[in-house]
Amino acid sequence: MLFTTIRAKVSAVIVFGDSTVDAGNNNVISTLLKSNFQPYGRDFYGGQPTGRFCNGRIPPDFISEAFGLKPTIPAYLDPAYNISDFATGVCFASAGTGYDNATAKVLNVIPLWKELEYYKDYQQKLRAYIGEEKANKILTEALYLMSLGTNDFLENYYIFPTRKSQFSVREYQDFLLGLGENFIRELHGLGVRKLSLTGLPPMGCLPLERATNILGLNECQDEYNNVALEFNRKLEDLVAKLNKDLPGMRMVSAPAYEILYQIVTRPSLFGFEVTGMACCSTGTFEMSYLCSQYNPFTCSDANKYVFWDAFHPTEKTNKIISDHLIPSLLDKFSH
Secondary structure, rough: OOOOOOOOOOEEHHHEEOOOOOOOOOHHHOOOOOOOOOOOOOOOOOHHHOOOOOOOOOOHHHHHHOOOOOOOOEEEEOOOOOHHOOEEEEEEOOOEEEEEEEOOOOHOOOOHHHHHHHHHHHHHHHHHOOHHHHHHHHHHHEEEEEEOHHHHHHHHOOOOHHHHOOHHHHOOOOOOOHHHHHHHHHHOOOOOEEEEEEOOOOOOHHHHHHEEEEOOOOOOOOOHHHHHHHHHHHHHHHHHHHHHHOOOOOOEEEEEHHHHHHHHHHHHHHOOOOOOHHHHHHOOOOOOOHOOOOOOOOOOOOOHEOOOOOOOHHHHHHHHHHHHHHHHHHHHOOO
């Protein structure tokens, strides 16, 4: 039964965000940003590509497992699953999305407002499946994860002129956080009480950004890292504010920046050999369809690499980041 297997006081793990946490929703929409083909997923269960932008599992999978729930979280739009699977965890995330609707339009992916619509649809299906009372208990006791923001800068602000002409980078941070606040207030209105909000990673250390940092000898782009750090400080202020403002809300910010920066700058401490380039293909700019099984350059052992493709960590990196975040999540939400 659903309720006897729960070891910790979290009934389900429910996920919003971008490719850092997308379990395969992009598989079924018409976008070029997909990963449901080899070599993606080659280290996943059964060597199956699922639409996760990784060789294996992603952080929500590890977090779910740590709470005594299932070891992988299914994508809401995946036709292989139904409401009985989603009752203990579901992913609404879409690779390529951001807080800003304009970001989702760049690669024709699911905007954040649409993720929320899918969540409302899920609430109704869950109530129809197990009844109002049980469904409400699951929805209130679930741990919600939000992870996004990188695409707003790297796929939108720094590439296209529109937002840059409207906002300085600091103003754009505030604009995004305003959108994030509205989203969280809506979630709270729908009964969400436990929320972990992941800030930005060291964006300037992603292989794609290093590959294009020619003048900087392919080191990390400091400007992007500083923007991420500043955004994360503002995000922590927002979390503190909303914890005060929203009755019953228990929110934390998940500090993924520092651990990933440690891994990138001191890889040998974590058992990595390669940090500046990714495993897939030439490891400089490829992801999605450019990272295909027909590319002869893809590495044979992803565990030696911090990054799987030009934008996304390997399963090993995801596991280290998750293990870093899980103790405080268990401490905060398992009682």
